[in-house]
Amino acid sequence: MFSGELDKAMATMIIANGAAAMGDDVTIFFTFWGLNVLRKAQKIKVKKDFMEKMFGWMMPRGAERLGISNMNFGGAGAVMMKSIMKKKNVSSLPNLIKQAQEMGVKMIACTMSMDVMGIRKEELIDGVELAGVATYLGEADHSNVNLFI
Amino acid sequence: MFSGELDKAMATMIIANGAAAMGDDVTIFFTFWGLNVLRKAQKIKVKKDFMEKMFGWMMPRGAERLGISNMNFGGAGAVMMKSIMKKKNVSSLPNLIKQAQEMGVKMIACTMSMDVMGIRKEELIDGVELAGVATYLGEADHSNVNLFI
Amino acid sequence: MFSGELDKAMATMIIANGAAAMGDDVTIFFTFWGLNVLRKAQKIKVKKDFMEKMFGWMMPRGAERLGISNMNFGGAGAVMMKSIMKKKNVSSLPNLIKQAQEMGVKMIACTMSMDVMGIRKEELIDGVELAGVATYLGEADHSNVNLFI
Numbered sequence: 001m002f003s004g005e006l007d008k009a010m011a012t013m014i015i016a017n018g019a020a021a022m023g024d025d026v027t028i029f030f031t032f033w034g035l036n037v038l039r040k041a042q043k044i045k046v047k048k049d050f051m052e053k054m055f056g057w058m059m060p061r062g063a064e065r066l067g068i069s070n071m072n073f074g075g076a077g078a079v080m081m082k083s084i085m086k087k088k089n090v091s092s093l094p095n096l097i098k099q100a101q102e103m104g105v106k107m108i109a110c111t112m113s114m115d116v117m118g119i120r121k122e123e124l125i126d127g128v129e130l131a132g133v134a135t136y137l138g139e140a141d142h143s144n145v146n147l148f149i
Numbered sequence: 150m151f152s153g154e155l156d157k158a159m160a161t162m163i164i165a166n167g168a169a170a171m172g173d174d175v176t177i178f179f180t181f182w183g184l185n186v187l188r189k190a191q192k193i194k195v196k197k198d199f200m201e202k203m204f205g206w207m208m209p210r211g212a213e214r215l216g217i218s219n220m221n222f223g224g225a226g227a228v229m230m231k232s233i234m235k236k237k238n239v240s241s242l243p244n245l246i247k248q249a250q251e252m253g254v255k256m257i258a259c260t261m262s263m264d265v266m267g268i269r270k271e272e273l274i275d276g277v278e279l280a281g282v283a284t285y286l287g288e289a290d291h292s293n294v295n296l297f298i
Numbered sequence: 299m300f301s302g303e304l305d306k307a308m309a310t311m312i313i314a315n316g317a318a319a320m321g322d323d324v325t326i327f328f329t330f331w332g333l334n335v336l337r338k339a340q341k342i343k344v345k346k347d348f349m350e351k352m353f354g355w356m357m358p359r360g361a362e363r364l365g366i367s368n369m370n371f372g373g374a375g376a377v378m379m380k381s382i383m384k385k386k387n388v389s390s391l392p393n394l395i396k397q398a399q400e401m402g403v404k405m406i407a408c409t410m411s412m413d414v415m416g417i418r419k420e421e422l423i424d425g426v427e428l429a430g431v432a433t434y435l436g437e438a439d440h441s442n443v444n445l446f447i
Contacts, residue, residue, distance in 0.1 A: 007181055014261075018282040024290075031309065032309060033305075051385075059369075070153065070182050071207060071208075083200075085265055090261065090265060116382055116383055137313070137316050145286075145289045145295050146443050146445065149297050157300070160329065173439075232349075237413055237414050293438075293439060294441075294444050296444065297446060298446050
C-alpha cells in the first residue's frame with residue numbers, strides 16, 4: 001500500500017479481509033503515502049525537526065481524514081463517498097482496519113518511509129510492525145498474489 | 150482495474166489482449182472508477198436516488214469519455230492522445246474492449262462498487278458478468294500474473 | 299513502471315534493487331509515463347513532428363525532473379522530498395538507476411509507447427533495451443512477483 005487515498009485504502013482492506021476470511025495469510029506493507037492510513041487520529045507529542053513537522057502537518061492524520069483519488073474536490077468527494085458507503089452498509093475504513101487486525105492480517109510500516117516523512121512509531125495505530133524493504137520482499141516472494149496499490 | 154483513466158485502461162486492455170493472444174485465460178475485475186470503462190455511451194433510463202444520479206452524472210459514461218491520468222487539461226490531453234494513437238494505428242479503447250471480448254477475456258463488474266456508485270447492469274456494455282470480491286480472489290488465487298491498475 | 303512520478307519511481311527502484319541484492323533476476327518494463335524516468339537529462343537532437351515535439355516538451359526530461367504524485371505544488375514538493383531524502387541518506391533516483399544497472403537489473407522501454415510519445419532510442423539513457431508487450435508478458439509469466447506501478 002503505497003497510496004494514501006480513502007478509495008484505494010478501502011480496496012486494499014476489502015481485498016485483504018476477503019482473503020483473510022478465506023483462510024489466506026495476508027500481509028500489508030505500508031510505505032510512502034500509505035503510512036498516513038496507519039496514523040492515529042489524535043496529535044501525538046513527539047520531537048520533530050522543522051521539515052518533519054511540515055510533513056506531519058500537511059499529510060492527513062489517519063484513516064478518517066483521507067481524500068479520494070478522483071473527484072475529491074478538497075475533501076467534499078471523500079465526505080460524499082463516506083456518507084454513501086454508510087447508507088449502503090459498507091464498513092468504514094477504520095472498521096475494516098479493525099476487522100483486519102482481528103483476523104490476523106499483518107500490517108507492516110516501512111521504516112525508511114517513516115524516517116523520510118518523520119513519522120514515529122507512537123504516531124501509528126497499535127499492532128503495527130516496523131520493517132524494511134527486505135521484509136516486504138521476503139513476504140512477496142512466497143506470496144501467491146501481490147499487488148501494488 | 151480500479152482506475153478509470155484512458156491511459157490506464159489502454160494499458161490494461163493491451164496487456165489483457167496480448168496475454169489472450171498468447172493463449173492465456175484472462176479475467177479483468179472492474180471495481181470503483183474502473184466501472185466507468187464499462188458504461189454504455191448512451192444514457193440508460195434507470196431509477197436512481199439523488200446521490201446515485203449525481204455520481205452517474207459526474208463520472209464519465211464509457212470508454213470514449215475517459216480522461217488521462219496525467220496532463221489531461223480538462224479533457225484536451227485525452228483528445229490529443231486519442232488523435233496521436235489513431236495516427237500511429239493503435240486500436241482505440243472501445244476496439245480493444247471489443248477485441249478482448251472476441252478473444253474470450255472475461256470481464257467482471259464488482260457488485261459492491263456498482264451498489265455504491267448506483268450503476269445498474271443495464272448501464273454496462275453487454276457481455277459483462279457481475280460478481281463480488283470473493284470471485285476476484287478466487288480468480289487471483291490461481292492466476293499466474295495479477296496486477297492492480 | 300507505467301507512472302512517471304519521482305515517488306513511484308523511487309519505490310520501483312528500491313524494490314528492484316532490493317530484489318537484485320537478494321539474488322533475484324529483475325526486469326523493469328517502462329511504458330507510458332514511465333518512459334520519462336529513462337529520458338536523458340540533456341536535449342537530444344532528433345527529428346520529430348509537431349505533436350511529438352509538444353509531447354517531448356511537456357513531459358519531464360529524465361529522473362531528475364520528475365514531480366511527485368501527491369503534494370507536488372508545481373514541483374516544490376519534489377524539491378522538498380529530494381532535499382529530505384538527501385539529508386536522510388537515501389540514494390537519489392539517478393543513483394538508484396545506476397546501481398540497478400550495475401546489479402544487472404534489466405530495463406526495457408516499451409516500443410509502442412515510444413512510438414506514441416515520439417521518444418527515440420537516442421533520448422533514453424544507455425543500457426536500456428527496447429521491446430513490446432509480448433516481451434513484458436513473457437517476463438511476467440515466469441516471474442514470481444509482478445507489480446504495476
